[in-house]
Amino acid sequence: xxxxxxxxxxxxxxxxxxxxxxxxxxxxxxxxxxxxxxxxxxxxxxxxxxxxxxxxxxxxxxxxxxxxxxxxxxxxxxxxxxxxxxxxxxxxxxxxxxxxxxxxxxxxxxxxxxxxxxxxxxxxxxxxxxxxxxxxxxxxxxxxxxxxxxxxxxxxxxxxxxxxxxxxxxxxxxxxxxxxxxxxxxxxxxxxxxxxxxxxxxxxxxxxxxxxxxxxxxxxxxxxxxxxxxxxxxxxxxxxxxxxxxxxxxxxxxxxxxxxxxxxxxxxxxxxxxxxxxxxxxxxxxxxxxxxxxxxxxxxxxxxxxxxxxxxxxxxxxxxxxxxxxxxxxxxxxxxxxxxxxxxxxxxxxxxxxxxxxxxxxxxxxxxxxxxxxxxxxxxxxxxxxxxxxxxxxxxxxxxxxxxxxxxxxxxxxxxxxxxxxxxxxxxxxxxxxxxxxxxxxxxxxxxxxxxxxxxxxxxxxxxxxxxxxxxxxxxxxxxxxxx
Ligand code: SAM
Ligand code: SF4
Numbered sequence: 001x002x003x004x005x006x007x008x009x010x011x012x013x014x015x016x017x018x019x020x021x022x023x024x025x026x027x028x029x030x031x032x033x034x035x036x037x038x039x040x041x042x043x044x045x046x047x048x049x050x051x052x053x054x055x056x057x058x059x060x061x062x063x064x065x066x067x068x069x070x071x072x073x074x075x076x077x078x079x080x081x082x083x084x085x086x087x088x089x090x091x092x093x094x095x096x097x098x099x100x101x102x103x104x105x106x107x108x109x110x111x112x113x114x115x116x117x118x119x120x121x122x123x124x125x126x127x128x129x130x131x132x133x134x135x136x137x138x139x140x141x142x143x144x145x146x147x148x149x150x151x152x153x154x155x156x157x158x159x160x161x162x163x164x165x166x167x168x169x170x171x172x173x174x175x176x177x178x179x180x181x182x183x184x185x186x187x188x189x190x191x192x193x194x195x196x197x198x199x200x201x202x203x204x205x206x207x208x209x210x211x212x213x214x215x216x217x218x219x220x221x222x223x224x225x226x227x228x229x230x231x232x233x234x235x236x237x238x239x240x241x242x243x244x245x246x247x248x249x250x251x252x253x254x255x256x257x258x259x260x261x262x263x264x265x266x267x268x269x270x271x272x273x274x275x276x277x278x279x280x281x282x283x284x285x286x287x288x289x290x291x292x293x294x295x296x297x298x299x300x301x302x303x304x305x306x307x308x309x310x311x312x313x314x315x316x317x318x319x320x321x322x323x324x325x326x327x328x329x330x331x332x333x334x335x336x337x338x339x340x341x342x343x344x345x346x347x348x349x350x351x352x353x354x355x356x357x358x359x360x361x362x363x364x365x366x367x368x369x370x371x372x373x374x375x376x377x378x379x380x381x382x383x384x385x386x387x388x389x390x391x392x393x394x395x396x397x398x399x400x401x402x403x404x405x406x407x408x409x410x411x412x413x414x415x416x417x418x419x420x421x422x423x424x425x426x427x428x429x430x431x432x433x434x435x436x437x438x439x440x441x442x443x444x445x446x447x448x449x450x451x452x453x454x455x456x457x458x459x460x461x462x463x464x465x466x467x468x469x470x471x472x473x474x475x476x477x478x479x480x481x482x483x484x
Contacts, residue, residue, distance in 0.1 A: 018232025021269045022209045027261045030061035037062040042071050046078050049316040052086065054271070060264045060317045064257040064309075072309065076340060079312035082319050083341040090395045090427040091338060091387055092322075094143035094180070095136055095349035095380070097356075099124050099162055101371065103149030105224040107207070108217045109250065109297040111289035111371045112149050118290045118368045122353045123153055129162065130169050135356040137171035139348055139380045140438035142396040142430065144176050145203070147351075147371075148183040150223060156190035159183060160197035167198065173480050174437065178398035180246070184223070185233030191240035200401050201279050204233045205248030209262030213254040217297065234266070238274045243407025245270070246324075248282035252298035256310055259283075264317045276407045280322040280344065283310060287328050287372040304333055308340060315341030330375040331386075338392065348380030381440050388446035393454065395427030396434060399483035422484045425467045428454055429482055432474045 045059045055063070063075060100123030101112045111119055124132065136144065146162055148154040163179050180201040181194060194202065208214050211227060218224040234245040247266050249259040263281055271277045285307060286298040302310070314323060322343040325334055334345060350356045352369035359366065365373055378386075384394045399422065400406065428451060435447040451471070458464045470482040 018228055018235060019269070020228060020231065021265050022211070022231070022262050023265075024211060024258075027057065027061070027258055027265070030058060030261065031064065031255075031257050034058075034061050034065050037065050039066075039068070039071060042066045043074070046074055046316070049078060049082065049319060052082065052319045054268070054277070054319065055264065055317040057261050057265050057268070060261055060313065061257075063313045063316060064260060075309070075316065076312050079315040079340040082315050083339065083343075086319055087341075087343050088424050088427075089392050090397075090423055091342070091392045092143070092344040092395045092397065092427075093141070093347050093380070093384070094145060094344065095139075095141045095346050096145045096147050096182075096351060097129075097132055097136065097166070098147045098351050098353050098371070099129065100151070100154055101149045101353055102151040102153050104152075105150050105222045106219050107224060109207075109253070109286055109289065109292055111292060111367065113291075116291040120353075120369050122369075124353060126165055128354060128357070129165055132354065132356045133166055133169040133176060134171045137169065137174040137176065138438075140174070140384075140396070140434045141348070141380065142174065142176060143178045143180075143200075143398055145180040145182055145201075145346075148181075150184035154183060156186050156193040160193050163194065163197040163199055172437070173478055177481065178401060182246075185230050186236070188236050188240045191237045191242045195241045199242065200398075201244040201246045202234075202237050202242045203246030203248065203280070203282065204230060204237075205246075205250060205282060205284070206230055206262070206266070207248075207250045208253040208259065209249060209266075210254035210258055217253060231266075234270060234278065235273065238270065238276060238407070243274075243276055244279035244401060246280040246282060247278045248284065250286060251283050251302050251307070251310070252286035252300055255300055256302045256306060260310055260313060260317075263314065267318050267321060274408075277318060278321055279406075280324050281314060281318065282324045282326070283307075283314070284326060284328050287375065288367070289372040290367045290370070292372075307333070308336060311337050311342065312340040327374045327376040328372065331378060334376055335386070335390065338387075338390070345383075347376075347378070347383035349374075381438070381443050384434065384439065385443040385446055388443065388450050393424070393427045393450060394431055394434070395423070396430035397423060397426035397483065398430075399426045402483070421463070424454070425463070425470075425484045428467060429470050429474060429484075432471050433480055436474055 102121050103112045103114055106113045106115050166176050166179050178200040181199050182203040185204050214227050237245050267277045288294055323341055324344045325337045325342045326346050350359055352359055352366050387394045435444050473479045
């Protein structure tokens with residue numbers, strides 16, 4: 001990729017604007033003083049979330065402290081119900097494209113950090129980027145997230161250029177239709193530039209909302225050590241027109257319950273000031289990485305049972321926010337997590353720079369070329385097939401942002417249950433595209449079965465006619481991308 005003309009902002013000149021809503025003493029006291037919550041109160045909170053109302057941090061803290069097995073089970077049941085009511089049985093699929101791993105930061109947990117001599121540094125050339133994307137398209141992907149280290153090589157103009165390049169690639173009748181970004185926080189001007197290029201969501205994970213842990217993980221003097229610049233970045237993105245933002249916390253750095261409260265507070269902060277919550281929340285658990293001694297960074301290692309509670313409680317607290325669980329997690333755990341409210345997963349992804357071409361389908365990973373180790377390396381077709389067998393509709397839908405259903409507009413659609421009327425049809429048409437163009441015979445059979453079941457659920461009428469018409473056109477012609 002070519003070098004940026006608009007480089008990263010000079011950190012010394014950044015005003016520390018924004019509000020630090022992470023009221024650490026208060027959050028900690030909520031967790032401490034609410035240690036044995038009254039079961040009646042928990043039931044009231046559960047009833048509120050069944051009405052799909054977002055929960056306050058105080059209510060979330062009560063759920064986090066509900067340890068009695070019977071209450072925990074009720075929380076899981078409610079999460080399952082909410083997932084069905086808000087998202088139906090769709091799971092949106094994507095794969096990451098790692099563009100470059102030069103990095104000026106020294107985050108203690110990351111294989112790309114600048115002091116790691118083992119990390120093989122590289123930025124894809126334009127031709128290499130095209131080749132990587134062609135392989136993703138040949139698998140059947142239509143959605144990607146482009147990932148970058150933090151470096152002057154990856155200023156907003158470079159990111160925007162990369163987005164344009166990715167959109168330009170074609171493989172037979174397939175192309176990438178939505179590109180999300182996971183990169184360093186940008187200035188207002190930077191966000192305007194990437195928005196202009198047509199990005200979907202801009203993700204910036206806070207990593208940890210716990211101030212002193214944040215300081216320990218991100219050494220002083222590095223760009224990332226500026227807690228407020230990062231905390232305020234989703235707000236800057238929204239102010240600049242990027243109204244689909246993705247929040248996240250790297251789980252294991254600090255107490256997971258504290259991180260959940262902070263994520264809920266962050267969502268509430270955005271809602272209060274911009275009338276739009278985050279589009280997605282991610283909660284990556286720390287994985288082994290090149291040159292990282294996991295025990296030294298993951299002091300608050302989170303066991304699987306607690307990780308699933310974290311997911312279920314977030315589902316209750318922010319019912320309309322998409323939740324992502326990535327291939328960092330092993331397949332068996334992802335399968336359970338899907339039931340508790342996950343709406344998006346990645347599949348068949350390679351996270352070595354150049355990995356789609358150079359590593360191909362090999363299930364071994366080259367740690368010195370990637371940011372961390374993956375837990376689920378199944379190919380896309382295997383994941384699609386398993387989802388179908390487990391009763392989920394794998395969706396490659398990208399309609400919303402292309403029709404301007406983002407940010408506040410997205411919330412307006414989401415709240416009256418609109419999404420299900422558009423998302424399920426779009427999931428079915430994009431599944432049909434996958435089955436016609438890419439699926440193995442086994443996946444095709446499972447997919448046809450799923451389509452039949454789903455058609456039976458749709459009441460007769462105009463919409464059913466429209467859906468069946470599009471499905472037939474995809475099956476019998478070259479027409480694609482027939483979204484609602
Ligand atoms: N360099 C950009 C930044 O830091 O914002 C892009 C992010 S990085 C390429 C993507 C995310 O991976 C990070 O925000 C962090 O949460 C996560 N990550 C880093 N090291 C990890 C590890 N060892 N295990 C799991 N996730 C990790
Ligand atoms: Fe660089 Fe991001 Fe890794 Fe930190 S997490 S070292 S900023 S790539």
